[in-house]
Amino acid sequence: MDDMPHKMVFVGATGHSHLVLGELEHYSQLRYVACAPSYPGEDLGRIEYVDADGHTPQVYDDWRIMLDRETPDIVVVCGRHDTNGPIAIEAAQRGCHIIAEKPAGHSLDEIATLRRLVAEKGLTYASMLAxxxxxxxxxxxxxxxxxxxxxxxxxxxxxxxxxxxxxxxxxxxxxxxxxxxxxxxxxxxxxxxxxxxxxxxxxxxxxxxxxxxxxxxxxxxxxxxxxxxxxxxxxxxxxxxxxxxxxxxxxxxxxxxxxxxxxxxxxxxxxxxxxxxxxxxxxxxxxxGRTLLGDFVAALEDRGDLLAPAEEAFSIAExxxxxxxxxxxxxxxxxxxx
Amino acid sequence: MDDMPHKMVFVGATGHSHLVLGELEHYSQLRYVACAPSYPGEDLGRIEYVDADGHTPQVYDDWRIMLDRETPDIVVVCGRHDTNGPIAIEAAQRGCHIIAEKPAGHSLDEIATLRRLVAEKGLTYASMLAxxxxxxxxxxxxxxxxxxxxxxxxxxxxxxxxxxxxxxxxxxxxxxxxxxxxxxxxxxxxxxxxxxxxxxxxxxxxxxxxxxxxxxxxxxxxxxxxxxxxxxxxxxxxxxxxxxxxxxxxxxxxxxxxxxxxxxxxxxxxxxxxxxxxxxxxxxxxxxGRTLLGDFVAALEDRGDLLAPAEEAFSIAExxxxxxxxxxxxxxxxxxxx
Incomplete structure (x- = not known):
């Protein structure tokens, strides 16, 4: 990726969102621009986040509309368990890099689709196997x-x-x-x-x-x-x-x-x-001496590797x-x- | 059983013989009269036991001959693993009460035979589930x-x-x-x-x-x-x-x-x-506040129960x-x- 800020969005506030939000201040190249619920009625309190660095995520009702309008570089998938696989698949189809709650999917088909998309599109996929x-x-x-x-x-x-x-x-x-x-x-x-x-x-x-x-x-x-x-x-x-x-x-x-x-x-x-x-x-x-978000950013910027590579996230979900x-x-x- | 001393023999010196010998001094009604190996060449050092109370077990080479000649009340079966079931079965056939190393047998048939004999002959059978x-x-x-x-x-x-x-x-x-x-x-x-x-x-x-x-x-x-x-x-x-x-x-x-x-x-x-x-x-x-040998003697003398009843020893071996x-x-x- 280039040196522009990486536009990041959140879908869902159910999982371990703190793994990203708790480290966000250390990565000025990340810009948290929007969030949406993973299912209707999800409480987004944990991810409606504004900090001194100026992250002021816009709240959407529909995550597909958010992905279409914001065209983010990074999607953090952190929703109700059943939604995480399908949301990650749609994010990958749009070419977004992904930080996702485990498991990668709830079915072998979901996981296989995600594996294929991540490989085909050369995406960075980090699972919250923290x-x-x-x-x-x-x-x-x-x-x-x-x-x-x-x-x-x-x-x-x-x-x-x-x-x-x-x-x-x-x-x-x-x-x-x-x-x-x-x-x-x-x-x-x-x-x-x-x-x-x-x-x-x-x-x-x-x-x-x-x-x-x-x-x-x-x-x-x-x-x-x-x-x-x-x-x-x-x-x-x-x-x-x-x-x-x-x-x-x-x-x-x-x-x-x-x-x-x-x-x-x-x-x-x-x-x-x-x-x-x-x-x-x-x-x-x-x-x-490293964090999930730090490794993800380093992998995005070709400076390092994930501690839990995508393939290991997929195979353990399987x-x-x-x-x-x-x-x-x-x-x-x-x-x-x- | 009557008030006569209970004649006890050992077959085998491989298992947890100390569960009996270590407590023997507390039970004057027991008389340790003989021992034999469970298989040819077994070292009997651990059970060739003489104490101040006058237990002077005679050492036999063949446990069947020992059982026939000594007609013991109690057989302690403590031999090589494969021998314990068959020896206990022969002891039970002779109407002897039994303290035996676990498992009761190495096959379902052995265990079933032992269960039947113990029930038919009204024997006390204690397993070393200590x-x-x-x-x-x-x-x-x-x-x-x-x-x-x-x-x-x-x-x-x-x-x-x-x-x-x-x-x-x-x-x-x-x-x-x-x-x-x-x-x-x-x-x-x-x-x-x-x-x-x-x-x-x-x-x-x-x-x-x-x-x-x-x-x-x-x-x-x-x-x-x-x-x-x-x-x-x-x-x-x-x-x-x-x-x-x-x-x-x-x-x-x-x-x-x-x-x-x-x-x-x-x-x-x-x-x-x-x-x-x-x-x-x-x-x-x-x-x-009780021991395996103490419970066994109490059960023999209708004064108490085993902590591990025979049926539980048989079913766990199964x-x-x-x-x-x-x-x-x-x-x-x-x-x-x-």
Whole structure:
């Protein structure tokens, strides 16, 4: 892209908009010009943003009209779960670069279409797989790559959230998606990325057991995946974390390898590493020194790479969709190609 | 049984013989009269036991001859994994009460035969599922029964061991069995017992990845089970715990229920309970005040019950065998009857 300011718009205010807005002040080349709801009636309070740098986004009712009139360089897609894939596809069709909430899509078709468009048009596509930027996960990724735990054979990850207040549309699968595509995808991604593995098969289970007022939202899900190296991965996901818990979430990762065990524990805050030589309960954490928005801008300007490349965002969304399918159809799905 | 001393013999010195010998001094009504190897060449050093109370077990080469000549009241079966089912069956056929290493058998047929004999002959059968006696698990069982975490919907358990030195016969499935039947069975049992659930289906995975010198021993295993209440359970088992780890094993249990989350962590030593009202990182542990041998003697003398009744020992062994089968055959097995 040239040196002109990059015109940016937002569609939707449902997801992790702060990953962009919270960093916007650091990138004077970005101009936040407009926003629109991802569905009628969406509260845009979180993205109707005016700051000292003069971002004064115009509010549209219809995101298609906004895209047509504003012809933005960048579309931030952050809407109701079911809308993110279709909106990103239309943005890509218009040649816009994209920062999108995960998952990239709710169906294999959506994801395939998006992958094709992003490749054909040479777009920068950043997925909000922001847990890669958290120091324990980032550090763990480096350590496994350095061979500290040897070959990873057994991976176990957890995402557990408080239920809190969930919007009405969590009650319908058609709008919510699944807990694997919305929550599990983080764990699927950080486990795969940190361990450096590929998933070759998946069987899974999910159900709404404790929150009948939102039947479309599975408050319990479990996933078992085969790994390319003959190992296995387990994921347990729930919305059963009690209100009195010390944090909203309790994210974990454990990797048992041929030469050591690495674990992210204490609600995602501590990195415990054990090798045959040494037990280190609190491994020093390395701050990545980069952000999702910073990487996106750098990629746009050919100065750097995304920490979560588009293809990894697409393939992990596919995995989440297949895992959901495995649970719905109660069967093991092979993911091996060729 | 009458008030005469109970004649007790040991077959095998491979398993957790200390659960009996370590408590023997407290039960003057037991007379340890003889022992024999479970297979030719087995080292009996751990059970050739003489104490101040005058237990001077005679050592036999052949356990069948020992059973015939000594006509014991009690047989402790503690041999090489594959021998425990067949030896227990022969002991039961002779009308002996039994304390046996888990699993009760390596095949569904063995377990069914043992179940039938124990019922027909009115025998006391105690399985060495001794983790139920550990204070964190015992306390957790009481808390779940009291309803502290509500209905348990998601159960996750771990057994991780150092590899250390494993005997030659770990190298063959025919003698070792599987890591699910030998190690996993503890987790299957304590998870089921603490959560108060039944397993309705199982899919599983296992492999030997890091220890090719013992190909019959799976150093990684993962298990996913459906629960009777619509929930799900996950188990991860490994022999990948590094030598520098603080303990030999790292046993865990997490139960997420409709009203709270209960967790046994810090290598099985700490009980963390979170309800909607309170987060209690170290719940006070309740010592069970009983032992496997004490319960066995009490059951024999009609003074008490086993903490792990025979039927639960049989059904959890069946589950471990079915889980192994699920992994070997790469399919999900339904466990629901009728």
């Amino acid at each position: 847990m890669r930027y958290e120091a324990p996960f980032y550090t763990a990724h480096q350590l496994v790559r350095q061979g500290l735990v040897g070959e990873p054979y057994l991976v176990a990850a957890q995402k557990s959230y408080r239920w809190g207040v969930r919007p009405d549309w969590y009650g319908r699968r058609s709008t919510y998606g699944s807990t694997m595509t919305w929550v599990g995808i983080h764990a699927f991604d950080y486990a795969r990325w940190v361990a450096g593995v590929e998933y070759t098969s998946v069987c899974a289970y999910h159900a709404n057991l404790g929150h009948p007022e939102r039947p479309g939202c599975q408050d319990v899900a479990t996933v078992m995946a085969g790994l390319h190296n003959g190992g296995s991965a387990l994921f347990n996901l729930d919305y059963l974390r009690p209100e009195a818990a010390s944090t909203h979430g309790d994210d974990r990762l454990r990797i048992a390898g041929s030469a050591g065990v690495l674990e992210i524990c204490d609600c995602g805050s501590r990195l415990h590493v054990i090798t045959d030589e040494k037990d280190t309960p609190s491994w020093p954490l390395q701050d990545p 995995f989440a969709v297949r895992a959901t399918q495995a649970a719905d159809e109660r069967r093991t799905i092979s993911l091996q190609t060729g | 983790m139920r006696y550990e204070a964190p698990f015992y306390t957790a069982h009481q808390l779940v029964r009291q309803g502290l975490v509500g209905e348990p919907y998601l159960v996750a358990a771990q057994k991780s061991y150092r590899w250390g030195v494993r005997p030659d016969w770990y190298g063959r499935r025919s003698t070792y069995g599987s890591t699910m039947t030998w190690v996993g069975i503890h987790a299957f049992d304590y998870a089921r017992w603490v959560a108060g659930v039944e397993y309705t289906s199982v899919c599983a995975y296992h492999a030997n990845l890091g220890h090719p010198e013992r190909p019959g021993c799976q150093d990684v295993a993962t298990v996913m089970a459906g629960l009777h209440n619509g929930g799900s359970a996950l188990f991860n088992l490994d022999y990948l715990r590094p030598e520098a780890a603080s303990t030999h094993g790292d046993d865990r249990l997490r139960i997420a229920g409709s009203a709270g989350v209960l967790e046994i962590c810090d290598c099985g030593s700490r009980l963390h309970v979170i309800t909607d009202e309170k987060d209690t990182p170290s719940w006070p542990l309740q010592d069970p 589950f471990a065998v079915r889980a192994t089968q699920a992994a070997d055959e790469r399919r999900t097995i339904s466990l629901q009857t009728g």
